[in-house]
Amino acid sequence: MTERHLLSGVEPDPARDAGHPEPPPRVGFFTDTSVCIGCKACEVACKEWNAIPEDGLSLTGMSYDNTQGLGASTWRHVAFIEQTVPEREAPEQAVPEPQGRTQLPLADGTSPAAPQEAGESTRWLMSSDVCKHCTHAACLDVCPTGSLFRTEFGTVVVQEDICNGCGYCVPACPYGVIEQRPSDGRAFKCTMCYDRLSAGQEPACAKACPTESIQFGPLDELRERAALRVDQLHEAGVSGARLYGEDPDGGVGGDGAFFLLLDKPEVYGLPPDPVVTTRxxxxxxxxxxxxxxxxxxxxxxxxxxxxxxxxxxxx
The missing domain is CATH 1.20.5 (Single alpha-helices involved in coiled-coils or other helix-helix interfaces)
Known part of the structure; x- marks a missing residue:
């Protein structure tokens, strides 16, 4: 039997440990960044469904990003990372084009894949970031009012009507996800659409994603699917493909929202080796x-x- 209220280590059933006697299978997100097109449909769907106020109507000057990062009013954030890589490395690092896609020439007659400078090539890395719904959630551990709680689905939710605005959860998060809203001081973050889960529906962001970059389902099934996808990309020559946050032996006991990345986590603004701060x-x-x-x-x-x-x- 699992020890109750574990702060670190492998935790096979966080929902049961939180007091849910017969919880359903734990669910989560698998975000495959190799097929993200940066459309921001997830951002829009998240804001519309959860009635989140706007927090960025103008470009920041940092690529096509208008929100910069996750926060109290940005529960989904699409990162745009433009990289210049040596041309000789481009075939290994680039994601292969889907079969049958037609590549049209640009207006000047050149190929869109042609490097702008001799010996160099450009690639875009796009990724939809979200709260990780950690197995060992430090934000939940330090909350003095019980505003943060573990649901029967294994996710972590903030009850905004109980939050007293103490802010303890903000520095506790190893990912810098949760934030206080300046207008009233209360903390907000992704709930994985707890209301939709309770009604048997998938979260709004996954429902809106046109390329299935955001996949939702039982966490164990997603981990198996993600491992197969990494193998597929490695066989296709994408040597930089790796999983981030899926390992139950990791510093937070495995994330409820994990990612397939095409470069190091730092490139995406993610900590390379996150550890639960209450460990x-x-x-x-x-x-x-x-x-x-x-x-x-x-x-x-x-x-x-x-x-x-x-x-x-x-x-």
Missing amino acids: DLPAMWKHAGAAAASLLGGFALSFALPALARRRGTR
Whole structure:
């Protein structure tokens, strides 16, 4: 039987550990960035379904990005990363074109795949980022009001009517996902459309994705599907393809939303080796207890030793 309230390590059933007696299979997201086209349909669907206020109506000057990152009013964020790579590396790094796609020439008669400078090639990396719904969610562990809770689906949700705006969850998140809304100080983040899950529907972002870059389903099934996809890309010559956040032995016990990346996590603005920030709390409390006991012992000795010396002097 799994120990309750684990803060780190492998956790096979977080929903049951949270108190749900007969939870359904844990669900999550698998985002395959190799087929993301940057259409932002997920961003729009997320905002419309969850009635999230706008937070970026103008371009930031950083590529085609108008939101820059996840936040209290951006629960899905599409990153646009433009890279210049040596031409000799391009065949290995580029994602192969789907069979049957026609590549039309540009207006000047050149091929769209032709490098702009001799010896160089350009590629776009696009990825739809979201809350990871960690197996060991530090934001949930530090919440003093119970505003954050684990659902029967294994996801992590904020109850905005209970949040008191303390902000403890913000620095606790190893991904920098959760944020307080400036207008009232309360914390907000992706709920994986908990209301839709409760009604047997998939989240709005996955429903709206036209290329199935965002896939939703039972987490174990998604992990198997993702491993097969990585093998497929490696066989096609995409040597940089890798999974991020799927490992149950990882620093957060495996993410409920994990990714297939075509480059290092840092390129996408993701931490390379995230660790749940509450992992060392038990050891810290033990050390604090030992330190307190030492102080009390020293304090007691400071009174006891002079008293003993006086007793010996009177004999």
